[in-house]
Amino acid sequence: MTDATAPQETASPTFPPSSAFVQSAVARPSIYHEASHDRLAFWRSRAMLLSWETPFTEVLDWSDAPFAKWFVGGSLNAAHNCVDRHVLSGHGDQVALLAEYEDGTDARYTYSQVKDEISRMANVLESMGVATGDRVAIYLPMIPEAVFAMLACARIGAPHSVVFGGFSADALRSRIEDAQAKVVITADGQFRRGKALPLKSAVDTALASGADSVDHVLVVRRTGEDVEWTEGRDVWWHEARENASTEHEVVFVDSEHPLFILYTSGTTGKPKGIVHTTGGYLTQAAYTHRNVFDLKPKQDVYWCTADIGWVTGHTYVVYGPMANRTTQVIYEGTPDTPHQGRWWEIVQKYGVSLFYSSPTAIRTAMKWGEEIPAKYDLSSLRVLGSVGEAINPEAWRWYHRVIGQERCPIVDTWWQTETGAIMISPLPGITATKPGSAQVPLPGISADVVGDDGEPVGPGESGYLVLTEPWPSMLRGIWGDDQRFRDTYWSRFEGRYFAGDGAKKDEDGDIWLLGRVDDVMNVSGHRLSTMEIESALVSHEWVAEAAVVGADDETTGQAVVAYCVLKDSRDDDGADLDALVQELRAWVGKEIGPIAKPKYVFIVNELPKTRSGKIMRRLLKDTAEGREVGDTSTLADTSVMDAIARQLRG
Ligand code: ATP
Numbered sequence: 001m002t003d004a005t006a007p008q009e010t011a012s013p014t015f016p017p018s019s020a021f022v023q024s025a026v027a028r029p030s031i032y033h034e035a036s037h038d039r040l041a042f043w044r045s046r047a048m049l050l051s052w053e054t055p056f057t058e059v060l061d062w063s064d065a066p067f068a069k070w071f072v073g074g075s076l077n078a079a080h081n082c083v084d085r086h087v088l089s090g091h092g093d094q095v096a097l098l099a100e101y102e103d104g105t106d107a108r109y110t111y112s113q114v115k116d117e118i119s120r121m122a123n124v125l126e127s128m129g130v131a132t133g134d135r136v137a138i139y140l141p142m143i144p145e146a147v148f149a150m151l152a153c154a155r156i157g158a159p160h161s162v163v164f165g166g167f168s169a170d171a172l173r174s175r176i177e178d179a180q181a182k183v184v185i186t187a188d189g190q191f192r193r194g195k196a197l198p199l200k201s202a203v204d205t206a207l208a209s210g211a212d213s214v215d216h217v218l219v220v221r222r223t224g225e226d227v228e229w230t231e232g233r234d235v236w237w238h239e240a241r242e243n244a245s246t247e248h249e250v251v252f253v254d255s256e257h258p259l260f261i262l263y264t265s266g267t268t269g270k271p272k273g274i275v276h277t278t279g280g281y282l283t284q285a286a287y288t289h290r291n292v293f294d295l296k297p298k299q300d301v302y303w304c305t306a307d308i309g310w311v312t313g314h315t316y317v318v319y320g321p322m323a324n325r326t327t328q329v330i331y332e333g334t335p336d337t338p339h340q341g342r343w344w345e346i347v348q349k350y351g352v353s354l355f356y357s358s359p360t361a362i363r364t365a366m367k368w369g370e371e372i373p374a375k376y377d378l379s380s381l382r383v384l385g386s387v388g389e390a391i392n393p394e395a396w397r398w399y400h401r402v403i404g405q406e407r408c409p410i411v412d413t414w415w416q417t418e419t420g421a422i423m424i425s426p427l428p429g430i431t432a433t434k435p436g437s438a439q440v441p442l443p444g445i446s447a448d449v450v451g452d453d454g455e456p457v458g459p460g461e462s463g464y465l466v467l468t469e470p471w472p473s474m475l476r477g478i479w480g481d482d483q484r485f486r487d488t489y490w491s492r493f494e495g496r497y498f499a500g501d502g503a504k505k506d507e508d509g510d511i512w513l514l515g516r517v518d519d520v521m522n523v524s525g526h527r528l529s530t531m532e533i534e535s536a537l538v539s540h541e542w543v544a545e546a547a548v549v550g551a552d553d554e555t556t557g558q559a560v561v562a563y564c565v566l567k568d569s570r571d572d573d574g575a576d577l578d579a580l581v582q583e584l585r586a587w588v589g590k591e592i593g594p595i596a597k598p599k600y601v602f603i604v605n606e607l608p609k610t611r612s613g614k615i616m617r618r619l620l621k622d623t624a625e626g627r628e629v630g631d632t633s634t635l636a637d638t639s640v641m642d643a644i645a646r647q648l649r650g
């Protein structure tokens, strides 16, 4: 078995920072040069940093495009790579998880302890009849057991399907049924804003109304509340754990064996069950985590605030960081429990050096005011990341100034559930960053912006973002729906992956994400990006967040309608608001041009967001066009749309 532990590979810091997506191979830093010289050799060497049971014989088989096979013939195990090999190489005592609970209590687990826990859980799952290839649903809060559950499945080669703990019984049932899961791993309840909320009861409801494939439910005790119990089906983890051995032999699987199924966030419509496999996914997860965050495994304390229910929690809490032997924080609660400085308190408590979060979180912190983070010592921070939506330049500057204290590079990382790992991002120490731009495809990744005709657009022009070459962590399909896979991603532009996002190339060739293609507006024949108008609004001193939609309009085709949330520090009465609305309209007119001036600006208390924090513009479009709002099943707080409707009427 080849075993390379916690490989170190950082970008060359000596290269003069370049703002450009430099085209000349000579001028590129070594890692870009290496990748462009021989892309497949580059990926081979990244894959070799993992531990393979059987070496692969071919890097990529693309003969059955768009169904890719990476690292053909190789076998490995993801949990072995994320845990066992670190213990075997003498790093068992290194802390893997620093678990912070909502109530301020904490727990820590070394890599050896994680190995014991996941071995126990794998043994329990096997005793329930779970075998290699069987699916397991995971419905847990952000506690260490969630990480153990995923890795226990990986040990057996049983693909997991994590369902976000905030989803309803119905959403859970449909995902269990789609994947035909055999076991569900859940908890009695979860703590949310200081309250114990039930969780297992949703599993009970889901199983009462279908989901017949499930034989057993493994229940973690977290809140201690009473739960209903089905004898023979339900098993307490703490009881099963007592008798479970810490010895478990990992199952080495083919490189293309499915590691997990994950449903997309559902921002634009019905969630898709995205399938990821083992070798390619883990290779790119580890590579991107190491390079984008410039990771130093012994020194850094890393914290990604994403829930394991989203792909970011899969790739940048579990698989990437643990494959790289990272010491990381995981946090159970919300950013404002019990106070609005909670996250910054955690950064201070653990000396977090690498911090990865989302634009929505940053804008919320902006709304609360910079005096809150100012109370904490944030001097340990070294690199800041952002993912989930395009980050408005103003939010980027705030993040850089207030959180990063003008010291930390920001990596704005573009990727999707489908891409499995980061695709477009600056590299710290190499790319001179630009507020609001994800900038350059990572070494090994090929992306472009093309027009309607599929031809690359010129500098300063906008079009559609496409990925022009296969990549190791690419989705291998949509679970059970090959046709939808071809139609959604591969039919728009021949031979290329269509991401569904609009983008612009600037004069330097850097890429700017403009939002979903479906969100692009057409006003009097001009194509306007929602993102650019939102960013203009957020750059106004009183606006914390903005969502823009194009609503049908008899004269202009579409009219720009904006919804704005104001900063907490502004308190005023209704009269001032009317003046502010006019001011904001004029502001956009001045910042972008008269054509972009919103016809209406509505000041609202909150924006409708998915549970992963993304603005759901399609609902605001429904409201702006006076329609009944569409599917709200993935909406975080369903009362938000009612409140907006009331505010608009009032
Ligand atoms: P669905 O596909 O179900 O509608 P979703 O697209 O929100 O949901 P995800 O896979 O979680 O599901 O999100 C990927 C999308 O998020 C990207 O296609 C892009 O629109 C947006 N995104 C993520 N990161 C960035 C970023 N750094 N800059 C701009 N947009 C981003």
Ligand code: MG
Pocket (backbone or CB within 6 Å): 264, 416, 500
């Ligand atoms: Mg999507």
